[in-house]
Amino acid sequence: MAALFLVGSLSGACLAIEVVDAVVCRDVQDREPVEPGDSFPADVGIVWCWSKIKDGKGATIRHIYYYEGEEKAVVELSIGSPMWRTRSSKRILSSWTGNWRVDIVGEDDVTLKSLTFRIGQ
Numbered sequence: 001m002a003a004l005f006l007v008g009s010l011s012g013a014c015l016a017i018e019v020v021d022a023v024v025c026r027d028v029q030d031r032e033p034v035e036p037g038d039s040f041p042a043d044v045g046i047v048w049c050w051s052k053i054k055d056g057k058g059a060t061i062r063h064i065y066y067y068e069g070e071e072k073a074v075v076e077l078s079i080g081s082p083m084w085r086t087r088s089s090k091r092i093l094s095s096w097t098g099n100w101r102v103d104i105v106g107e108d109d110v111t112l113k114s115l116t117f118r119i120g121q
Contacts, residue, residue: 017056017079019104019113024049028087042094042120049102049115050087053079059107063088066101092119 023036025048033050040047049063056079065073075088090102097120104113 017059017061017106017112018054020052020054020083022049022051022104022113022115024100024102024115024117031085031087033087038116039118040092042097044092044119046089046091047100047117047119048087048089049104050085051104051113053084053086055082056084057082061086061107061112062103062105064103064105065090066103067096068098 023033024040025033025037026035026040026044026046028034028048028050033048036050049065051061051063053061059079061077061079063075063077064071065075073090077086077088079086098118100117100119102115102117103111104115106112
């Protein structure tokens with residue numbers, strides 16, 4: 001279930017930050033995901049989390065990568081406009097087969113979206 005994060009504007013009104021779309025993929029080219037999926041081979045090397053954020057200008061989100069429930073990486077990403085595409089990558093060792101998750105988290109530590117994927121098998 002996705003959550004919304006409120007961002008104040010200069011007028012005092014609050015906008016709800018929203019993850020419009022998000023995928024795990026093999027690459028990002030021209031700001032678009034390439035070969036999105038939920039399963040990747042053990043020798044993939046790198047996976048990317050691509051996300052499209054609405055109404056988050058000025059906010060910071062985090063992509064938090066988990067392997068078998070253990071946090072492996074946190075990437076902070078600044079949102080630069082009302083509709084913003086951003087991405088992060090995670091190097092994957094060939095021995096790290098199993099279940100992975102990326103949480104997209106707002107400034108208030110609320111999870112906006114979770115993506116699960118599998119490496120190997």
